[in-house]
Amino acid sequence: MRYGLAWCMSTFGGPIGQALGLTLAEGAYAPVAWMLLGACWIAALVSFLDGRRRRRLLASQTGLGSLRAVDWRQFEMLVSEAFRRQGYTVRETGLDGSDGGIDLILQRDGATTLVQCKQWRSQLVDVRLVREMYGLLVHHQADAVKIVAIGNYTADARRFVHGKPIELICGDALLAMVRESQAAGTVSKQTRRRA
Template identity: 40%
Template sequence: MARRKRTSPAEDLLNVFALLPWWLCVVLAAVSYVGLHAVASRPALKPQVGVDPMSQLTSLVTGAGLQGLATVGQYALPILLLAAAVMSVVRRRARRQLVEQTARGQDAAAIDGMTWHQFELLVGEGFRQQGYIVTELGGSGPDGGVDLVLRRPGKNGSETFLVQCKQWKAYQVGVDVVRELYGVMAAKGAAGGFVVTSGTFTQEAMAFADGRNVQLVDGPKLQELLAAGKIVPRSTPRPTPPASPELTTMVVCPACSHPMVRRVAKHGPNAGQAFYGCSTYPVCKGTRPA
């Protein structure tokens, strides 16, 4: 896949500001205008008798330079921030529409037809709907490092999770990708990580992730999450399922103490057998025999 084209510093700054909530961009625009306008409106320094000429010249040049920057910046920076606010609203709406359209999809075509950027938006919005605070790093392209940073309150403060998205429809994600993310997690002290792909993972990748705090979400698993309504737009009310002893239980997960749900294994040697799985899956993979 082609990587992103190079952008100008102004475009990079606009994209950074667009990651903020739109209302915060508007507040920053007003604050920046007031502050810079105050600097630009200050009277120019005048030469003083008895002061070192060189020191006075340095002060005059520095003051004139700052006033010149403030004169331009009092308009340029607020305009940039307001444009970022509009971009933030547009992107937020696009994410919700993307999640809604994908959730309504009947097969994997809705995901397979996405670009790598749309796939990252979908995954980020999906985690956001699950209560995470999501920071989109953007990366330099579809294969560029960590794509999302997730945060949520934990027992010892805020917990950080790293996410790498791989929009690979015809390829398996290998162990190198999982190992790379695990190394970044260790370096940054992250509580856990996710590798999300529209394809599948190799056996080596699954073996490496087993027993580690790295969750692998492949295409079929992502489709199951969407079909189960676990990733839905906030604007779409989630129907309340009828209470059923086969679905809702009082069994507690042995790993995280969350409620468990009754499921039936679809793959592997235990296919067709019922078991209890953690309701927070894939965050927690705790199971109990039924």
């Protein structure tokens, strides 16, 4: 920390950075190092608590009723955690509300999959949304699209996806995916306990 930060400051910081670099090289780096260490510990704690919250959310799902009871942010987090347990690397784009039509981006085996989550309880997902997702697939040059909904899809939407790399996940299939993820989490916990 002492020499690396001092070198960076004196090399890239201009006249002010050079002065700070000399100060750091003389030993004034300790407060900076402690602040950096504290920031890392805070980030680790936030990450741990977020992962724990996601695991509890996934574990608490018992059926379609409990899936319908969560808000849209929790629904996206739940779907994200289920895909993560299936071995995907997941990037969440929609939790701040401005997702551009893509809630999750999945990566696995070099393939990119775009995901849109719809927590609509009574409204059917129509062909318009499916067409939009197909347009995003082409635009982003992704390999596939998954649309995840608690409800169901219109007949037009089901016909549109025929022969395209689009998967419509609804109600019972979503519940099966959640239960499979719950079982995978239980198996990994038991494995860790034995080790």
